Structures are given as structure tokens and as C-alpha cells.
Amino acid sequence: LAKTTQPISMDSYEGQEVNITCSHNNIATNDYITWYQQFPSQGPRFIIQGYKTKVTNEVASLFIPADRKSSTLSLPRVSLSDTAVYYCLVGDLTSGNTPLVFGKGTRLSVIA
């Protein structure tokens, strides 16, 4: 399983764009990158998933460089309600039996 490294915490002001980078130097050819968001006292929420280049949905964008050794979750114009822990997961979704493994995550605090 590819190991992921994320900053432990980040602070941002409301209205700013927030970029959270995840390092996964030993990512394998069949590995996908998935991000989750978890609010206090709630279960994680799937945000976005990608394999290469750029993926965008109504919540966030995911940027993956050509070497795929890192990825960046981009949250446009954050609000106080975006304060949460964000998890980067890397895993092979095409074979094997192991579900994705959660790391320690990045605690994002949005300040007014």
C-alpha cells in the first residue's frame, strides 16, 4: 500500500482558496487517489477521486502531476463550514481485496 503524507494542520481565512497537498512517493501504477472530509462527530464524506491530471466536481478540484507522486486537493473560497479533517487515500481499485486505508489527515481550520 502506498504511504501518504499530509500536513497535520492548516489554517485559512474565509473566502480564500485552500490547497492541501498529499505526498505518495511510492504510488503504484494501478493506484487511485481519493479524498474524504470528516466533520467533528460525523462519519467521513467522500469528496473526490482521480487517477491523473485534473478532476473537478461541485465541491473541489484534484490536481495530480504527471509523475503522480503527489496530489493537491483544492477547495475554492472556503467558509467556516469547511472546517474539518481532510484525508488523502491511495489504493489499487482494480484488483485485490484491501479497501482504502485512512491516514492521519489534515485538520483545516477556517477563520472568520
Added chain:
Amino acid sequence: DTAVSQTPKYLVTQMGNDKSIKCEQNLGHDTMYWYKQDSKKFLKIMFSYNNKELIINETVPNRFSPKSPDKAHLNLHINSLELGDSAVYFCASSQEYRTPSFFGPGTRLTVL
């Protein structure tokens, strides 16, 4: 409508007791999971159940046993509860295996 529901939300019990946590999903998903989140907030996969195939995390004690009466339910039974079992347990489901899409609200288990 709640996508993934768990009962009870809180469970306080004595060491040595046997307890069950119920999980139901109304999304028609083929895969369900149980995760444990300890006091340090690490989320660890315990079980996944995909198309009637149970995938067990080998680090889970055999005191924990998942039971799936049908595709919409995956209950967690715990025998001989120990202090170290205190945690929040999350149920999740997905259509694609290995990427949980929706998590339940969690069950906070406290063993005294």
C-alpha cells in the same frame, strides 16, 4: 432519507458484555464496511462485505463478528467487550468496492 443509518448512536456497557451495532443502507449498494475510529482519531478498516464475500482485517480480534442478513444490512457483534474496544464505529457503503461512498453517523461505544 438517511443513506446509511446506525443504531444505537451511543452505547455504554461493562467489560465482558456482548453487544451488537446495527447498520442499514437504503442506497442499493453491494458493498458495506465497518471502520473503527479510536481516541487518536485514526480510522481503521475492520471488515468489508462485497457481494456476499466477507473480507476480514486480520488485525481484528475474533471477538468481533459481522453479520449480514441481507445486502442492505451489516451488523457488528462484539463478544466479551474490553476497555480497548471503546471507540467510534462507523458503517459505510458503496457501489464500487474499496471506495466507501457514504458513512453512517457512527456509534460511540464506551466500555467501563
